[in-house]
Amino acid sequence: MSDLTYETLVALLVEKFEVLPELIRPGVTFADLEVDSLFLVELLLVVEREVQAAIPDDAINAQDTLERAVDIVREHVATAGTR
Structure with a gap:
């Protein structure tokens, strides 16, 4: 499972x-x-x-910063890894 970084998000x-x-x-x-x-x-x-993990479509909204988006994705990846 890959980790999403701010730099990766910017590149995308x-x-x-x-x-x-x-x-x-x-x-x-x-x-x-x-x-x-x-x-x-x-x-x-x-x-x-x-990141090879499911992220809900509504996990990120327009008011989220790019940094917050990375944190949200990481939280979902961590949660998925504990199931």
Whole structure:
């Protein structure tokens, strides 16, 4: 099982979702990036493949920062690993 890092999330946003790198900073929220709920679901699907664990579609919302999103994914991966 792979671990999601902030740097990995940034790389996914830039490379797979074409988010401009200059918009990305640690405290930015998904709302700041002006992404919609479909974007977040697609992002979570890509993240699931990266970490090899199921993440609920509603685990991350537009008000979450990128750093918080990484923490949320890690929490789900840790929980999945204890089942």
